[in-house]
Amino acid sequence: MSGFKRDWSGNAKKRDGPKPAQKAVARNAYTPMFETLRDELDQHHDRRERLVKASRDITALSKKIIFSLQRVRKIESQLPANIQAEIDSRLTEIAKLLAVIAPEIQGINRYRYSRSLMCLEELVEALTFAHYLRTQTLVSQDELAPIVEDLSRQGATTEDAVMADAGDSAENRPRPAKTEPPTVSLTQEDYLYGVFDLTGEMMRFATTSTALTGAMASGSAAGDGEDEPRSIVQDMHHLGSFFEMLPVGKGNRLAWERKLEVTRQSVQKVEKLGYDRTIRGSERPKGWIPDLSAGDQGPPDEE
Amino acid sequence: MIDPALFEQLKSKIEEDASVRKELDQILDDLNQHVSFTQGVLSRIHSTPRSKYAPLLGQVEGGIKNEIETIGRLSAFASQYPYYKYNHKWQRMVQDAISTVILCAWLGGLSSESTPGEVGRLLTLEDIGALFGVPVDLKDRDAFHITIEEYLLGLINVIDDLSRLAVNSVTLGDTAMAVQISAFIKDLHAGFQVLNLKNDILRKRVDSIKYAVKKVEDVVYDLSLRNLIPAPEAQ
Structure with a gap:
């Protein structure tokens, strides 16, 4: 396709540039109506553009959090300090962005711009993954929503703080009225699709951690009070069945089925990993395991 | 790993969503x-002379x-839920409904005491x-409403229909109608040029207006060539 449109007489038409003077002058009975509608539509387009920009940044930051988390080697209640620090700094950035977009997506606008806010899925993925690595459980939407709301609130306050720091008379400048800042809410779709993606991250985590520590990632025995700590294979099975049992989301059946298929594959990859560990793990000489001090705590236990 | 309550909660929410859609x-x-x-009824204007519009x-x-x-009914039901969550389901239909209303009024229907029906x-x-x-x-x-996009898209459908009517009205001997349609469509075309459009469905449809304009201009050209344009409205 050519880069511009032609009118019926074959002349190139410019849409975005300034209008030809002749046209700008030619007004008719309907021009005022169209001008009003244009202003309304422009508001909508501009808002969407702002959201898309912020969304891209939030997605990038969330991905960086996930990369940091992939450097964790085992499931334990405290993430390694350096990784936690990386995540915290990213979250601060995300919080600021959330605070910026929050006022734009209140009320009726929340769903209007859902499709421009794919970043929330990514953020859910990062947060649920961090939660899993700490607690070996899936955080629910009800637990997650306040966390995201808090983030947007934090972002709003740090922004104020930054502005206050910038001014010399920071101390005696009157603080803005203490109204509750608008927060970003999660939709069920954001949550579910984020958790779908979580299975992929868990698969990658299971693979790297098994390769590098020689043991299947599992919870600490004390944590669960069960005889044997639950391994990530069981968790993946659990999560896989969880999605299989849920009724298919009607809103976007295609996306749902695609995600479900990816989840199935991830589950099977981890299964295979568990099998390999069981059947061949014992054949490996103990000393063979590469020592990556982060996760190594004595010899891996053999089943 | 997963709290059983979480599953139940999500399941019931998805089921609720499904029943809303149903x-x-x-x-x-x-x-x-x-x-x-x-x-369907409106499509008969293409074979109905202006004098017989009233019963139609x-x-x-x-x-x-x-x-x-x-x-x-749709408004009452849909207003219980986030508008933009489901609005894609009815957008098309509401647009079409808007088109019928715009066209009917343009032809002189839907009159009231304050607004006499005139073409x-x-x-x-x-x-x-x-x-x-x-x-x-x-x-x-957050409630049901008619959006600007729906209105504009509905209006573009009417433009298409009127460009067809211009041709058929000439066949029926009503050349004044073709001239009136031509002026109307040209004005609307100019109006649509005022909008700043993004690369979306609205833009695609707006781009199509020029074909309607051309179609009607051709009709008017044919008429003027043969001196068939009634005097008062000429050019």
Whole structure:
């Protein structure tokens, strides 16, 4: 396709540039109506553009959090300090962005711009993954929503703080009225699709951690009070069945089925990993395991 | 790993969503039926001389009355849920309903004491909202309404239909109608040029208006060539 449109007489038409003077002058009975509608539509387009920009940044930051988390080697209640620090700094950035977009997506606008806010899925993925690595459980939407709301609130306050720091008379400048800042809410779709993606991250985590520590990632025995700590294979099975049992989301059946298929594959990859560990793990000489001090705590236990 | 309550909660929410969609589908089925009927009746204008519009428009108004009733039901039901979560389901249908109403009014139907029915009346977005009894371009609260995009897309459908009518009215000997349509479509075309469009469906449809303009201009050209344009409206 050519880069511009032609009118019926074959002349190139410019849409975005300034209008030809002749046209700008030619007004008719309907021009005022169209001008009003244009202003309304422009508001909508501009808002969407702002959201898309912020969304891209939030997605990038969330991905960086996930990369940091992939450097964790085992499931334990405290993430390694350096990784936690990386995540915290990213979250601060995300919080600021959330605070910026929050006022734009209140009320009726929340769903209007859902499709421009794919970043929330990514953020859910990062947060649920961090939660899993700490607690070996899936955080629910009800637990997650306040966390995201808090983030947007934090972002709003740090922004104020930054502005206050910038001014010399920071101390005696009157603080803005203490109204509750608008927060970003999660939709069920954001949550579910984020958790779908979580299975992929868990698969990658299971693979790297098994390769590098020689043991299947599992919870600490004390944590669960069960005889044997639950391994990530069981968790993946659990999560896989969880999605299989849920009724298919009607809103976007295609996306749902695609995600479900990816989840199935991830589950099977981890299964295979568990099998390999069981059947061949014992054949490996103990000393063979590469020592990556982060996760190594004595010899891996053999089943 | 997963709290069983979480599963139950998500499951019931998804089921609730599914039942909302089902209910909507039923209402939209009804709406579809009324809109199709009204469109069908309206299609007869292409073979009806202007003098016989009145009984035809009366029938169209009957169809529109059903549309209004169904959109009222849709509005009442859909307003319970986030508007933009489901609005893609009815966008098309509401657009078509808007088209029937705009066309009917343009042809002189839907008259009242304050607005006598005359050919060439364009209903605005606000008029449409008032007619259907629903708000338009809502921003401050989350409820059913008619959007600007729906109105504009509905209007473009009418332009297409009128360009066809220009041809057929000439066949029926009503050359004044073709000239009037030409002026109307040109004005609207200029109006649409005022909009700043993004690369979306609205832009695609707006781009198509020029073909309607050309079609009607060709008709007017043929008429003027043969001195068939009635005197008062000439050029």
